[in-house]
Every structure is written in structure tokens, then in C-alpha cells.
Amino acid sequence: MKVDITKITDYDFDKIYKFIEKLQLEKILKDKKTILLKPNLLGAFPPERAVTTNPVVVDAVITYLKKIGKDIILGDSPGGSTSVKLVWEKTGMKEIAEKHDIPLVNFITGGIIQQKAANLEFPITKYIWEVDAVINLCKYKTHSLMSYTGAVKNLYGLIPGLKKSEYHKEHPDHTQFAKVISGLYSIVKDRIAINIMDGIVGMEGEGPSAGDPRNFGVMFASESASALDYVASGMMGFRPEKLEYIMASLKLDNIEISDIEIPEEWRNFKFHKVKIKKIGLYIKILAYSPKILKDIFKKHFTFYPDFNDKCKKCNICVESCPMQAMELREGDAHPTIDYDKCIKCMCCHEMCPYHAIYVHKSFLAKFIIK
Ligand code: SF4
Numbered sequence: 001m002k003v004d005i006t007k008i009t010d011y012d013f014d015k016i017y018k019f020i021e022k023l024q025l026e027k028i029l030k031d032k033k034t035i036l037l038k039p040n041l042l043g044a045f046p047p048e049r050a051v052t053t054n055p056v057v058v059d060a061v062i063t064y065l066k067k068i069g070k071d072i073i074l075g076d077s078p079g080g081s082t083s084v085k086l087v088w089e090k091t092g093m094k095e096i097a098e099k100h101d102i103p104l105v106n107f108i109t110g111g112i113i114q115q116k117a118a119n120l121e122f123p124i125t126k127y128i129w130e131v132d133a134v135i136n137l138c139k140y141k142t143h144s145l146m147s148y149t150g151a152v153k154n155l156y157g158l159i160p161g162l163k164k165s166e167y168h169k170e171h172p173d174h175t176q177f178a179k180v181i182s183g184l185y186s187i188v189k190d191r192i193a194i195n196i197m198d199g200i201v202g203m204e205g206e207g208p209s210a211g212d213p214r215n216f217g218v219m220f221a222s223e224s225a226s227a228l229d230y231v232a233s234g235m236m237g238f239r240p241e242k243l244e245y246i247m248a249s250l251k252l253d254n255i256e257i258s259d260i261e262i263p264e265e266w267r268n269f270k271f272h273k274v275k276i277k278k279i280g281l282y283i284k285i286l287a288y289s290p291k292i293l294k295d296i297f298k299k300h301f302t303f304y305p306d307f308n309d310k311c312k313k314c315n316i317c318v319e320s321c322p323m324q325a326m327e328l329r330e331g332d333a334h335p336t337i338d339y340d341k342c343i344k345c346m347c348c349h350e351m352c353p354y355h356a357i358y359v360h361k362s363f364l365a366k367f368i369i370k
């Protein structure tokens, strides 16, 4: 399985268009007429925050698809309770859709098809079965809970609205949640014609929304989301074989690591000192330690969401909390969290548009989660 990688250091339309041209989408989409573009539209963040797929990338893909005669729709379901219309405006998608006169579709109101996999029920946007193919336009980022997010995790947005947060409630453990992601992947993977990842300015640190933009200066593409993630996460500094959902997805794609081909010049390439979170290491230590060590570890390894003074009292975090552990009381400077109910899913941290929630860490947590 081939993973294309090209160095592009800024959002220059012509350079991105050239990369898209090289992918020969007319061959990949030979018998397909109607295409759904699924960017990463996690929330109402402007492009410079590097949370969402940059509109110039979306513009270049649409321009090319129109040139080869495709009909296009564009959609995603943001996380939490964020207004979809606000997301379209802030992320620059509304402007791009108007420029090309293509419909923006709302997964929350557009209807679902219920599917089963890995003993789980998934309500999935029906659009993926109404079009002939989906193009996954993902973003290259770290992720506080799952360590890394790219192509496979972007497909989680095919589940509309707040149902996404509910899976955190039902599957709070990191390993269980990895099964949710790979379970969903098993259903939707055959609908995805190609995955194109915007890594020009991605995110490091407390991703997927509260981290720091980082100019990785690269774009990726592959017909397999799992192969793309295997390569891209490795370049970020992760050991991809430790990222459970990526390994499970590779298995679903029937891809051996030795089958993954990348351009020669990118072999063994790693970005310099990316700020990554290795929560997975903590999970593994807990899973394999004797009880006494586990207890000591649990006592000294703590992390939880907390607030700084940037809160604008928008209530998005409160509405997005799957445990109803948050409350915004009149007169308070920010919401309060009932930590007995909190499962540390970090949905609040992920959804806050104003960087007002940070992850508080004990000394041991700071040491392990770099
Ligand atoms: S308060 Fe806890 S349970 Fe609620 S969204 Fe935040 S981390 Fe998740």
C-alpha cells in the first residue's frame, strides 16, 4: 500500500493543487460521480488555530474534482454541542462552498443508518451511502486521549452530534475507546476512496484542539487510512505499533507493515522533538503492573481538566460533557466540575473554543506525558 508524502511548507494553492493532481484522482474515482468530502471540522476554530482542515486544501481538492467532472458535497459533524453553522463559518468552509457552489451537508439533521460492529451499535451519517465515494480530508495532530489523530480518527466525525461523547461514557478506558474507533472503521472503510492529510500546519502538544500549531510542512495521501496513519504517526515520534486503533485498523485493511511503501527520501524521517502525549504508556503500566504498584501509581499519577481565566461562559463544555459532570452557576467565572463523576475523557478540553480548559497534571503525569 502506497503512502504519498510531499513537502509543502505553506498554504499556497498552486503547490497544494499540484500535489492533488499527482494523485490521479480520475483513476481512483473512475466509476464514481458523487463525492462526499469529509474534512476535520472538530469545532468553531479559525484556520490559523490548526485544529481543522485548512480551507486552501479543501479548495484545491474541490477545484480538481470539478475539473474531472465530479459532483461534490461537503460535510462533517463537529464534536460536542457546537453549532454546525458557526463551524462552517469560522473554519472557512462556508466561503469555499459558496465559491464553488457546492452544498454543505449537516450530519446531525441529515439522517443516520444504524450499523453494528465489534458488539457495538453505530449511528452513522447516511450520506456516506448516498454518495459514490468519500474523500477523507484529515488533519495531522496530537491527541490528548488517543495520542495521535489523523485519517482513521477523523472518521469518528461520521457519527452525528453528541452521540460521539456518549461513547466516552460507555468506553472510558483508552483500550476500549480504541475498539470503538476501529469498530467504526470496519464499517466505513470501504466507502473511503482516498485519504488526504493536511500536515502543512498541524498540531503538537495538547491536541486535538488546545495544542500548539506546528509547521510540519507536509501533505500525505493514501487509499488506506491505516497505512497513512502508521507512517504519519511514526514521523511524529510515536511508535505506531503501540497505537492500538491504528494497528487494529491495519489488520482490518489486511495490510502488513512490510507492504507499506513510502517515497525513498522519507524513509526513516522523523520530525524534530514533536511535543507528544504518551498516555498509552501509562495505560500499559497500569495494565501489566501488580496491584500494589498500580495503587502507588494511581495515587501519584493524576491528570484532570481545569480552568484558566480565559473562559467566556459559552457553555459548550457543559453541554458536551457525557457525564453531566459540569455546571455553570450564575456569577461564577467558569463552570465547575464534579470530579467524582468526571471520567477524564477530555471532551471539554477538546471542545472549548477559547483555550480556557487545560489538563492539570501531577509531577509523575508531567514526567510520563511529555
Ligand atoms: S468534565 Fe470530565 S467527563 Fe466531563 S467532559 Fe470534561 S473530562 Fe469528560
Ligand code: SF4
Residues within 6 Å of the ligand: 307, 310, 311, 312, 313, 314, 315, 316, 317, 318, 334, 335, 351, 352, 353, 354, 355, 356, 357
Ligand atoms: S471553559 Fe468556558 S469558554 Fe470554554 S467551553 Fe467551557 S464555558 Fe465555554
